[in-house]
Amino acid sequence: MPVESIFGRLEELLPRVAKPIQYVGGELNSVVKEWDAAEVRWALMYPDAYEVGVPNQGIQILYEVLNEREGVLAERTYAVWPDLEALMREHGVPQFTVDAHRPVGAFDVLGVSFATEMGYTNLLTALDLAGVPLHAADRTDEHPVVLAGGHSAFNPEPVADFLDATVLGDGEEIALAVTELIREWKREGRPGGRDGLLERLAATGGVYVPKFYDVSYHPDGRIAAYTPNRPGVPWRVAKHTVMDLDAWPYPKRPLVPLAESVHERYSVEIFRGCTRGCRFCQAGMITRPVRERSLTTVGDMVEQGLKASGFQEVGLLSLSSADHSEIGDIAKGLADRYEGTNTGLSLPSTRVDAFNIDLANELTRNGRRSGLTFAPEGGSERMRRVINKMVTEDDLIRTVTAAYAAGWRQVKLYFMCGLPTETDDDVLQIGRLATEVIRAGREVTGRRDIRCTVSIGGFVPKPQTPFQWVGQTHHTVVDARLRKLRDTLRADKQYGRAIGFRYHDGEPSTIEGLLSRGDRRVGAVIEAVWADGGRFDGWSEHFSYQRWHDCAERALAPHGVDLDWFTTRERERDEVLPWDHLDAGLDRDWLWQDWQDALHGEDAVEVDDCRWTPCYDCGVCPSMGTEIQIGPTGRKLLPLSVVGKG
Amino acid sequence: MRFASHRDIARALERALRRAGLPVAYSAGFSPHPKISYAGAAPTGVASEAEYFELTLSADLPPETVRAALDDSMPEGIDVLDAVFAGEGSLADRLTASDWRIELPGVDAERAGTAAAAFLAADTVEVERLTKKGRRRFDTRAAVAHLRVEPAGTREAQSAYAIIRMVVRHTTPAVRPDDVLTGLHQVAGLAPPSPPLVTRLAQGPLDEASGVIANPLAREGQDR
Numbered sequence: 001m002p003v004e005s006i007f008g009r010l011e012e013l014l015p016r017v018a019k020p021i022q023y024v025g026g027e028l029n030s031v032v033k034e035w036d037a038a039e040v041r042w043a044l045m046y047p048d049a050y051e052v053g054v055p056n057q058g059i060q061i062l063y064e065v066l067n068e069r070e071g072v073l074a075e076r077t078y079a080v081w082p083d084l085e086a087l088m089r090e091h092g093v094p095q096f097t098v099d100a101h102r103p104v105g106a107f108d109v110l111g112v113s114f115a116t117e118m119g120y121t122n123l124l125t126a127l128d129l130a131g132v133p134l135h136a137a138d139r140t141d142e143h144p145v146v147l148a149g150g151h152s153a154f155n156p157e158p159v160a161d162f163l164d165a166t167v168l169g170d171g172e173e174i175a176l177a178v179t180e181l182i183r184e185w186k187r188e189g190r191p192g193g194r195d196g197l198l199e200r201l202a203a204t205g206g207v208y209v210p211k212f213y214d215v216s217y218h219p220d221g222r223i224a225a226y227t228p229n230r231p232g233v234p235w236r237v238a239k240h241t242v243m244d245l246d247a248w249p250y251p252k253r254p255l256v257p258l259a260e261s262v263h264e265r266y267s268v269e270i271f272r273g274c275t276r277g278c279r280f281c282q283a284g285m286i287t288r289p290v291r292e293r294s295l296t297t298v299g300d301m302v303e304q305g306l307k308a309s310g311f312q313e314v315g316l317l318s319l320s321s322a323d324h325s326e327i328g329d330i331a332k333g334l335a336d337r338y339e340g341t342n343t344g345l346s347l348p349s350t351r352v353d354a355f356n357i358d359l360a361n362e363l364t365r366n367g368r369r370s371g372l373t374f375a376p377e378g379g380s381e382r383m384r385r386v387i388n389k390m391v392t393e394d395d396l397i398r399t400v401t402a403a404y405a406a407g408w409r410q411v412k413l414y415f416m417c418g419l420p421t422e423t424d425d426d427v428l429q430i431g432r433l434a435t436e437v438i439r440a441g442r443e444v445t446g447r448r449d450i451r452c453t454v455s456i457g458g459f460v461p462k463p464q465t466p467f468q469w470v471g472q473t474h475h476t477v478v479d480a481r482l483r484k485l486r487d488t489l490r491a492d493k494q495y496g497r498a499i500g501f502r503y504h505d506g507e508p509s510t511i512e513g514l515l516s517r518g519d520r521r522v523g524a525v526i527e528a529v530w531a532d533g534g535r536f537d538g539w540s541e542h543f544s545y546q547r548w549h550d551c552a553e554r555a556l557a558p559h560g561v562d563l564d565w566f567t568t569r570e571r572e573r574d575e576v577l578p579w580d581h582l583d584a585g586l587d588r589d590w591l592w593q594d595w596q597d598a599l600h601g602e603d604a605v606e607v608d609d610c611r612w613t614p615c616y617d618c619g620v621c622p623s624m625g626t627e628i629q630i631g632p633t634g635r636k637l638l639p640l641s642v643v644g645k646g
Numbered sequence: 647m648r649f650a651s652h653r654d655i656a657r658a659l660e661r662a663l664r665r666a667g668l669p670v671a672y673s674a675g676f677s678p679h680p681k682i683s684y685a686g687a688a689p690t691g692v693a694s695e696a697e698y699f700e701l702t703l704s705a706d707l708p709p710e711t712v713r714a715a716l717d718d719s720m721p722e723g724i725d726v727l728d729a730v731f732a733g734e735g736s737l738a739d740r741l742t743a744s745d746w747r748i749e750l751p752g753v754d755a756e757r758a759g760t761a762a763a764a765f766l767a768a769d770t771v772e773v774e775r776l777t778k779k780g781r782r783r784f785d786t787r788a789a790v791a792h793l794r795v796e797p798a799g800t801r802e803a804q805s806a807y808a809i810i811r812m813v814v815r816h817t818t819p820a821v822r823p824d825d826v827l828t829g830l831h832q833v834a835g836l837a838p839p840s841p842p843l844v845t846r847l848a849q850g851p852l853d854e855a856s857g858v859i860a861n862p863l864a865r866e867g868q869d870r
Contacts, residue, residue, distance in 0.1 A: 016841065023649075026721065026723065028721055256721075258655075258658055259654055264657075310664035342672055342678050
């Protein structure tokens with residue numbers, strides 16, 4: 001059956017909405033394949049605004065990997081803003097892809113990438129606009145399979161009712177495996193209908209189908225058990241790990257939109273995973289082990305990516321980019337290659353102890369010198385021990401003053417507030433650290449125009465981390481501590497004016513906490529918030545705490561639990577957690593022991609990085625059949641024969 | 647391309663220049679920018695068949711080589727039609743007026759004709775618009791050199807579909823096509839039921855006597 005473009009109908013609405021360019025597609029390197037020639041058709045969604053979603057690496061990689069495959073078609077769809085949503089409802093225009101403006105409801109799979117929990121209401125809008133029933137249980141054979149991935153999929157329970165399936169971990173290989181299962185199932189004449197396909201997916205052990213599991217509860221509200229409710233469904237579902245990043249050099253042809261987006265650069269992942277062992281960090285726990293991309297592959301990808309895009313900046317992505325075993329050679333090699341071409345390099349994430357000025361100078365040699373950002377996370381030495389972010393104050397002061405001495409005028413420091421065992425004094429130490437940075441900086445440079453911005457986020461305990469059991473600090477406590485810190489900085493006549501202070505109120509953290517560690521009962525809260533108009537919860541101008549609070553109270557009351565129960569309540573060791581049956585490879589006993597170790601405060605036990613001190617205690621490598629892959633390769637980037645033509 | 651803003655187009659151009667490997671000159675300083683200057687950018691929501699910019703290269707290349715390389719690299723929907731060595735004077739000085747076509751689906755041609763006549767008969771037609779400097783009130787009538795409703799073609803004759811052609815001088819503050827539409831609404835109550843489709847057909851020096859807009863690059867074109 002031919003599927004028609006809805007562009008004609010959409011075009012009439014576009015002059016009436018803000019930034020219409022975001023809905024027209026036509027990005028450089030986008031792909032439109034023939035509908036009827038494809039056997040398996042994916043609509044890939046990033047559930048946020050186009051400007052945020054279009055640079056997303058996960059979507060771009062899957063888009064290319066799937067479209068390269070014969071008989072497979074992938075298009076993209078993003079959350080539409082409320083102005084267009086209202087017009088689409090009024091004129092009966094369905095949720096569409098930006099590539100060929102096809103209706104999302106016509107695809108075989110709607111693949112959703114959840115980088116954060118705050119996109120959940122946007123998924124509901126998209127489903128509703130697509131004409132797909134919100135609840136998986138209400139869907140029929142004619143509806144797409146709604147499949148989610150991304151970091152938030154490591155606890156998909158709050159959205160379990162709305163999803164047909166989820167996958168954990170790296171998407172490249174599992175997306176193709178799912179594709180082949182769908183292709184086979186369709187060729188065979190769709191035996192068993194929708195559930196027949198879901199059963200095949202579940203049987204692989206690598207796809208979680210929430211409705212194939214029953215959840216039972218204790219009278220006090222805690223979960224009693226997760227039980228598969230049909231044969232052939234595994235008790236635990238495992239995550240996916242791509243073991244050779246050099247074999248998957250994507251994106252090769254990055255999308256270049258006409259509209260402005262949040263990251264205007266060619267990004268290349270230089271490694272996946274992080275084993276620094278920061279206890280708060282979900283990304284560091286669920287992406288183990290470390291797998292480096294080799295220096296030569298990085299060089300080839302940058303060369304191709306810049307040629308295909310015309311971008312003026314290269315982002316070397318990872319969870320802690322300066323930790324790559326050959327980061328110095330990568331930075332120097334790229335700076336040499338692109339000398340004189342105004343091509344900038346950036347490391348979005350650097351550790352104080354892995355950073356040095358030589359590296360910083362290579363990064364800014366051909367481009368613009370932006371600010372430097374470091375994340376000590378905790379203000380006091382004690383706090384940093386609790387979270388296992390072992391950066392000493394001396395390290396920090398030394399690195400930052402060296403940066404000031406090398407000509408940087410602005411340094412940004414990132415901290416968290418509301419960490420386990422934290423006191424008012426730990427938070428005030430953030431201020432002391434910042435004033436010390438300025439004092440030392442002025443001494444070294446003899447200048448008074450140096451600045452330091454302190455940026456603070458509220459800590460939200462995440463699933464699959466050693467802090468998955470902790471009681472979240474109530475946002476009113478976090479707000480009060482940070483008011484104190486702000487007042488102290490303001491009162492500092494000597495240094496206060498050189499220190500910027502950035503913090504938004506803590507209410508969204510509480511809702512993020514609910515959605516991060518919630519279970520299936522939280523789905524009713526999300527649906528109620530959405531029905532009441534909740535959209536774009538990651539945007540402060542759209543987020544309404546009152547709405548979430550009121551909906552949570554109403555929707556959770558019948559179960560005898562509430563917002564606090566999900567957020568500020570500390571869990572016992574043996575409580576069944578909503579994600580216990582989803583296997584990131586982490587040994588539960590190790591996580592618990594690490595959490596206990598954190599509580600020893602001054603004597604908190606330091607966990608080494610297994611990249612340099614071999615260790616298998618976390619359990620990931622033995623249980624997932626993976627291993628650390630790091631260099632050095634000892635190779636160097638050779639000059640390109642032709643750089644530009646100038 | 648109708649929905650792309652001037653900034654969107656500028657970004658697309660800078661990237662196309664890099665993909666084409668053209669030796670663009672960069673400004674010196676802390677944050678180097680390619681040396682490109684735009685003149686008379688069309689407002690967002692408007693299609694255009696006549697946009698101009700000046701580009702400084704760090705090497706001598708035949709204009710046709712530059713045009714072809716850039717045309718190849720630009721996104722679909724943007725064509726590079728001509729390139730010449732920049733002559734004397736600024737580009738902006740040569741672009742003194744624009745020729746616009748405004749399509750009004752759902753508007754009767756006769757009705758549009760009456761409104762046009764009322765507009766032309768007025769001495770001034772003041773409108774208000776939110777500009778970067780806040781709400782401003784200015785005259786639209788003086789900037790309009792010519793305004794007429796095109797005779798309906800066969801396709802248009804079947805349903806209400808008016809097409810307005812007008813030549814508007816580049817003034818300060820700029821009088822945009824939507825300002826003239828606001829003016830038509832004010833003097834004659836013309837209210838299109840759906841969004842008008844606006845296209846810039848030409849930009850260049852206006853011959854006041856004939857009302858014709860000449861090719862702004864005519865002089866350099868002859869030297870070739």
